[in-house]
Amino acid sequence: MDTAERGRDALLGVWMSLRSSGRERPTLEKVAVRAGVSRATVSRVVNGSTTVDPRIRDTVLRAVQELGYVPNPAARSLVTQRTDSYALVVPERASRVFSDDQFFPGVIRGVSQELEAADKQLVLMLASSATSHARIERYAMGGHVDGVMFASLHGADPLPHALARMGIPVVASGRPLGHQTVPYIDVDHAGGVAKAVRHLLDQGCGRIATIAGPQDMVAGIERLAGYRAELRDSRRRSIVAEGDFTRESGALAMRQLLEDDPQLDAVFVASDLMADGALRTLRQAGRRVPDDVAVIGFDDVEMARYTEPPLTTVRQPILRIGRELVRQLLRLANGEEIEPALILPTELVVRESA
Amino acid sequence: MDTAERGRDALLGVWMSLRSSGRERPTLEKVAVRAGVSRATVSRVVNGSTTVDPRIRDTVLRAVQELGYVPNPAARSLVTQRTDSYALVVPERASRVFSDDQFFPGVIRGVSQELEAADKQLVLMLASSATSHARIERYAMGGHVDGVMFASLHGADPLPHALARMGIPVVASGRPLGHQTVPYIDVDHAGGVAKAVRHLLDQGCGRIATIAGPQDMVAGIERLAGYRAELRDSRRRSIVAEGDFTRESGALAMRQLLEDDPQLDAVFVASDLMADGALRTLRQAGRRVPDDVAVIGFDDVEMARYTEPPLTTVRQPILRIGRELVRQLLRLANGEEIEPALILPTELVVRESA
DNA sequence: GGGAGCTGTGAGAGCGCTCTCTCACGTTTA
DNA sequence: TAAACGTGAGAGAGCGCTCTCACAGCTCCC
Numbered sequence: 228m229d230t231a232e233r234g235r236d237a238l239l240g241v242w243m244s245l246r247s248s249g250r251e252r253p254t255l256e257k258v259a260v261r262a263g264v265s266r267a268t269v270s271r272v273v274n275g276s277t278t279v280d281p282r283i284r285d286t287v288l289r290a291v292q293e294l295g296y297v298p299n300p301a302a303r304s305l306v307t308q309r310t311d312s313y314a315l316v317v318p319e320r321a322s323r324v325f326s327d328d329q330f331f332p333g334v335i336r337g338v339s340q341e342l343e344a345a346d347k348q349l350v351l352m353l354a355s356s357a358t359s360h361a362r363i364e365r366y367a368m369g370g371h372v373d374g375v376m377f378a379s380l381h382g383a384d385p386l387p388h389a390l391a392r393m394g395i396p397v398v399a400s401g402r403p404l405g406h407q408t409v410p411y412i413d414v415d416h417a418g419g420v421a422k423a424v425r426h427l428l429d430q431g432c433g434r435i436a437t438i439a440g441p442q443d444m445v446a447g448i449e450r451l452a453g454y455r456a457e458l459r460d461s462r463r464r465s466i467v468a469e470g471d472f473t474r475e476s477g478a479l480a481m482r483q484l485l486e487d488d489p490q491l492d493a494v495f496v497a498s499d500l501m502a503d504g505a506l507r508t509l510r511q512a513g514r515r516v517p518d519d520v521a522v523i524g525f526d527d528v529e530m531a532r533y534t535e536p537p538l539t540t541v542r543q544p545i546l547r548i549g550r551e552l553v554r555q556l557l558r559l560a561n562g563e564e565i566e567p568a569l570i571l572p573t574e575l576v577v578r579e580s581a
Numbered sequence: 582m583d584t585a586e587r588g589r590d591a592l593l594g595v596w597m598s599l600r601s602s603g604r605e606r607p608t609l610e611k612v613a614v615r616a617g618v619s620r621a622t623v624s625r626v627v628n629g630s631t632t633v634d635p636r637i638r639d640t641v642l643r644a645v646q647e648l649g650y651v652p653n654p655a656a657r658s659l660v661t662q663r664t665d666s667y668a669l670v671v672p673e674r675a676s677r678v679f680s681d682d683q684f685f686p687g688v689i690r691g692v693s694q695e696l697e698a699a700d701k702q703l704v705l706m707l708a709s710s711a712t713s714h715a716r717i718e719r720y721a722m723g724g725h726v727d728g729v730m731f732a733s734l735h736g737a738d739p740l741p742h743a744l745a746r747m748g749i750p751v752v753a754s755g756r757p758l759g760h761q762t763v764p765y766i767d768v769d770h771a772g773g774v775a776k777a778v779r780h781l782l783d784q785g786c787g788r789i790a791t792i793a794g795p796q797d798m799v800a801g802i803e804r805l806a807g808y809r810a811e812l813r814d815s816r817r818r819s820i821v822a823e824g825d826f827t828r829e830s831g832a833l834a835m836r837q838l839l840e841d842d843p844q845l846d847a848v849f850v851a852s853d854l855m856a857d858g859a860l861r862t863l864r865q866a867g868r869r870v871p872d873d874v875a876v877i878g879f880d881d882v883e884m885a886r887y888t889e890p891p892l893t894t895v896r897q898p899i900l901r902i903g904r905e906l907v908r909q910l911l912r913l914a915n916g917e918e919i920e921p922a923l924i925l926p927t928e929l930v931v932r933e934s935a
Numbered sequence: 936g937g938g939a940g941c942t943g944t945g946a947g948a949g950c951g952c953t954c955t956c957t958c959a960c961g962t963t964t965a
Numbered sequence: 966t967a968a969a970c971g972t973g974a975g976a977g978a979g980c981g982c983t984c985t986c987a988c989a990g991c992t993c994c995c
Contacts, residue, residue: 268973280974299659299951300658300723301654302951304655304980305953339706348704349704349705350703369653371654533857621944655980655981661984662950
């Protein structure tokens with residue numbers, strides 16, 4: 228007993244030099260003593276229970292103030308089984324374009340805003356390597372967070388569903404591929420593409436090509452499908468090249484398209500970043516935009532206003548995707564039922580490129 | 582009371598159905614029973630203690646496997662007083678340009694990579710409003726994280742120092758203004774600017790203007806100071822306009838400069854984003870770059886390769902800033918001494934704009 | 936051959952909090 | 966006036982883990 232105490236004191240000594248530089252962090256107990264009440268009552272006050280006498284309440288609050296009491300989240304989590312923080316996973320390949328693209332930063336901002344409003348914390352996981360898959364799983368399963376959001380899915384990633392099956396609230400941005408399903412937020416890709424293609428037709432364009440996104444991502448797939456469907460309806464031929472959502476791939480794909488069909492007079496590009504690449508290729512090839520070739524992008528990131536010429540594009544509500552991701556996840560974590568899919572509207576923003 | 586209880590029970594019911602879907606998460610205790618050893622031994626194995634008999638070790642590991650045991654972080658934190666997660670704060674105004682600029686995403690990536698390597702978690706706090714100041718303080722003081730990084734400081738923000746005084750490990754990116762000091766990482770602004778200005782002089786430029794950044798941010802201040810110092814040394818006149826690191830402000834500042842001194846033949850711009858704005862203004866004004874006006878930016882974000890013409894710029898190692906931020910913070914949290922300032926080198930990347 | 940020194944395991948005491956249960960004290964009702 | 970009821974506070978049992986200490990079993994050397 229004696230020795231036990233000494234040991235503990237030694238440990239405390241180390242802590243003190245490391246953290247709080249001498250100042251002990253007050254506990255519920257200390258506040259209770261100071262206020263002359265029990266721990267339970269302080270807990271009630273701190274957690275906003277209504278069944279506390281107003282006078283006692285005030286006394287406790289004063290004690291809290293004076294001691295600078297802040298609840299210990301670990302202790303709280305241990306008993307409540309909640310952490311009040313949520314993970315946002317931005318999977319591997321998506322993060323490659325992380326710095327260049329503006330989609331993920333936008334989603335992160337939306338997520339952050341909405342979580343802040345709910346007084347929850349954001350744990351960001353940029354899954355940069357294959358090993359981080361296991362890491363994310365362990366992390367989520369360990370109960371570090373109350374739920375997980377996936378900012379973008381590649382292929383038929385089994386992770387979201389695996390987590391959901393373990394009872395962890397999960398929401399994805401973008402419809403998950405494969406038959407395993409989790410609740411998701413997505414935008415109306417087809418509707419947006421339809422508006423874009425119709426706009427091109429309205430401008431009198433006859434040979435409308437597309438630069439598609441990667442076909443293992445739902446955004447790539449659906450935008451291409453939308454394009455094909457719309458052209459089929461208007462009995463036009465599809466002219467397709469595929470990129471990977473990077474600027475370079477857009478430039479390259481555009482060169483390919485010009486070779487395949489030098490007569491094309493319009494191109495719908497599945498992302499703004501690729502569209503920027505395409506615009507550069509067209510400029511180099513001496514084609515005027517939109518006079519010779521009209522160009523429409525997708526996303527409406529900030530950059531779209533600053534391309535040469537400014538890009539006509541399909542806007543998706545990026546910030547709102549992030550916000551809705553959080554709202555749905557919080558509902559789920561709160562035990563509410565949510566619809567398995569929430570589709571946000573897209574709209575055509577006409578600038579100068581088409 | 583009755584209703585409260587029923588409410589809680591309902592909630593519990595929901596949890597059970599939501600989480601662990603009937604499956605109780607195994608505890609150390611269960612693993613210990615299964616392996617036929619004590620909790621302490623299991624703990625030792627799980628935490629990689631070397632003083633465990635290899636055979637017992639294997640038995641325990643098997644039990645861990647079979648039960649799918651994952652340690653409960655809250656319980657662990659409660660006793661160790663560590664959380665193994667670190668906060669990255671991106672303060673208010675900086676986050677305005679968050680989606681457009683590529684600096685913060687780059688820093689975040691660096692931070693994320695380095696934390697992942699150390700098996701620590703990243704809590705991202707985009708401080709979007711004035712109220713979040715208090716929130717960050719409470720959060721950090723509450724012991725949610727083992728340390729805090731500030732991605733950028735505005736003015737003489739007292740928060741970093743306040744946290745540091747409370748014994749919380751803190752590292753900032755960019756030298757903090759004011760006399761309150763915390764350890765920081767920064768780049769060699771002056772050195773970079775000097776290289777830029779000298780390059781312009783070498784190209785035969787005589788009237789070198791600058792578009793400075795906001796003068797409440799150390800990056801803005803030091804880059805302007807560097808410019809002034811270098812021009813003074815070569816006995817030239819300073820021609821200064823100020824922006825706020827946004828593209829628009831760069832465009833506007835450039836217009837101002839052209840009015841102030843139509844004869845200028847070079848401009849050093851304190852950020853790539855502003856430089857892009859400046860290039861647009863110059864193009865509109867019919868000035869050729871670099872023939873009529875040479876332009877050099879600062880940052881070397883991805884976008885700099887894609888301006889028209891590609892931007893000559895001062896590279897700062899953005900990813901590395903993030904990584905060093907983490908390394909220093911981990912040392913600090915580990916009780917090691919660290920140098921109060923770590924200055925990373927900058928280098929001139931010559932492309933076509935100068 | 937017996938004490939000294941290792942090595943490795945178990946016992947047990949918390950970490951700081953929440954939540955149930957119990958009980959004291961008023962207030963209302965028969 | 967006594968019994969029934971409602972209200973608000975305290976006691977105490979954990980949540981799941983780590984860490985110190987005690988001690989059993991062993992080797993080693995005088």
